[in-house]
Amino acid sequence: MERIVIIGAGPAGISASIYAVRAGITPLVLYKDEGALKKAHLIDNFYGSPSVTGKELQEDGVEQALALGVKMKQAEVMAIDWNENFTVTTDAGVIEAEVLILAAGTKREVQKIEGLKELEGSGVSYCVACDGFFYRNKRVVVLGNADFAAYEAEELAPIVAEVTILTNGREGMFTKDMTYPVRTEKIKKIGGEGRVEYVEFESGKKFFTDGVFIAEGTAGSTEFARRLGVETDGTGIKVNADMETNLPGLFAAGDCTGGLLQVSKAVYDGVRAGTSAVKYIREKDKGGN
Numbered sequence: 001m002e003r004i005v006i007i008g009a010g011p012a013g014i015s016a017s018i019y020a021v022r023a024g025i026t027p028l029v030l031y032k033d034e035g036a037l038k039k040a041h042l043i044d045n046f047y048g049s050p051s052v053t054g055k056e057l058q059e060d061g062v063e064q065a066l067a068l069g070v071k072m073k074q075a076e077v078m079a080i081d082w083n084e085n086f087t088v089t090t091d092a093g094v095i096e097a098e099v100l101i102l103a104a105g106t107k108r109e110v111q112k113i114e115g116l117k118e119l120e121g122s123g124v125s126y127c128v129a130c131d132g133f134f135y136r137n138k139r140v141v142v143l144g145n146a147d148f149a150a151y152e153a154e155e156l157a158p159i160v161a162e163v164t165i166l167t168n169g170r171e172g173m174f175t176k177d178m179t180y181p182v183r184t185e186k187i188k189k190i191g192g193e194g195r196v197e198y199v200e201f202e203s204g205k206k207f208f209t210d211g212v213f214i215a216e217g218t219a220g221s222t223e224f225a226r227r228l229g230v231e232t233d234g235t236g237i238k239v240n241a242d243m244e245t246n247l248p249g250l251f252a253a254g255d256c257t258g259g260l261l262q263v264s265k266a267v268y269d270g271v272r273a274g275t276s277a278v279k280y281i282r283e284k285d286k287g288g289n
Contacts, residue, residue, distance in 0.1 A: 001096040002028045004277050005088060007077055007221065008103035010037050011263050012254025014061040015270025016101050016277070017070040023278040026069055028097075030090065032076045036105060036255075037263065046263050057263070077104070078151045080224045082247060091147060091175070098284070099277045102221035102237065102252040103270060111143065111168070111216065114189035119212075123196025126214045128155045129227040135211045137161045141199060143187075144215035146173045152215040153180045164207070166199065183207070221256035235259065243273035244280075251277055 004020055006013045009031035020027045037054045044051050066072065075090035086097040116124055125131040132155065140160050142153045145167035156163045157180070165178070169186035172178070185201040190212055192198060198206040222236055230245045231238040235258025243251045253269035255261050 001085065001098065003097070003281055004028070004099045004101065005030060005086065005095060005097035006101040006103055007031075007088070007224070008105060008254065009062060009072065010058070010103065010105055010254060010266060011061060012105075012266040012270040012273070013101070013103035014065050014070075015267045016103060016251075016253055016274035017065050017270075018068060019271050019274030020278055021065070021068045021070050023275065025278050025281060026071060027101075027274075027277075028071045028073060028095070029065070030073055030075050030077055030088065030095070031104075032074065043263065076147060077224070078148065079155075080228060082228055082250070086249070099249045099281055100251070101243075101273045101277055102224060102250070102256055103254045103266075103273070104221040104224075105255045111214065113168070113187050115192075116190050116212075116214075119190055119192065119196050122194060123192060123210065124190065124212045124214065126223065127226045128152045128213055128215075131211075131213075132156055132159050135160050138210035139208070140164075140211040140213060141166050141207070141209045142213045142215050143168060145170045147175055149215040150174050150176065150178065150180070152213055156213065164209075166207075221252060221254075225250075225252065225256075233258070241272075242276040242279075243269055244276060249280060251280075 004027035006029045038058045075092040079089040081087040086100045088095045139162045164181045167184045188200045188202045198208045225237045237252040251273040253273035254266040
């Protein structure tokens with residue numbers, strides 16, 4: 001079992017890992033990719049770096065962490081469960097952890113589909129673990145075109161009568177053989193009188209359904225938090241000054257906690273989360289938790 005697992009290799013996750021390892025606990029950082037920072041063309045407002053690309057800043061941070069002994073593993077996180085300790089399910093296996101730091105950022109993709117926003121909470125859901133129960137023996141669809149959508153379909157299958165994946169005009173990027181129907185037509189709208197009743201394709205054909213579960217790209221920190229019953233608000237995961245959530249042993253840092261979406265803020269969050277996680281473990285070892 002790992003003592004500390006950090007999900008995300010951006011400035012928040014890497015900063016957390018650096019402060020944890022320097023305090024004597026070597027964390028494991030899980031990441032699918034390098035995140036949004038590496039896509040930034042030029043950063044000229046970060047202390048001590050008047051002109052640096054996001055790629056350079058990201059790679060320097062990772063190199064620094066690795067040099068200190070931080071463990072890193074490239075894997076997509078599919079689900080997180082908690083029962084005293086954390087069970088992290090990835091596409092490369094299952095990892096157990098005493099303490100978890102969510103630093104995987106926040107999703108910036110927003111589907112521009114007519115009716116989606118209007119029917120949120122009335123048949124449109126972003127959380128299978130939260131809402132799947134309410135669709136027992138009903139017909140549902142999952143919107144997405146990658147492994148996260150396939151995982152959500154698998155989670156729904158034992159509950160619902162029928163589940164179909166809709167890719168919204170995109171090619172499927174599933175790495176495993178699909179056992180559920182996949183429809184690739186472009187979606188025109190999600191419709192219904194007061195709640196979801198159908199998905200209409202651009203061809204004019206309607207696919208009747210009781211619910212639409214959004215599972216675009218990969219799951220972000222907020223999605224994992226919601227599944228665990230962690231408090232969130234309109235800006236992200238709710239944390240205290242030590243970056244602690246309301247779930248024991250779970251911390252969050254960076255964009256997923258809201259506020260300024262800046263590297264400097266993410267670094268600070270990561271420092272607090274890393275040091276707080278170490279403090280939590282030390283107190284736990286002494287019998288304080």
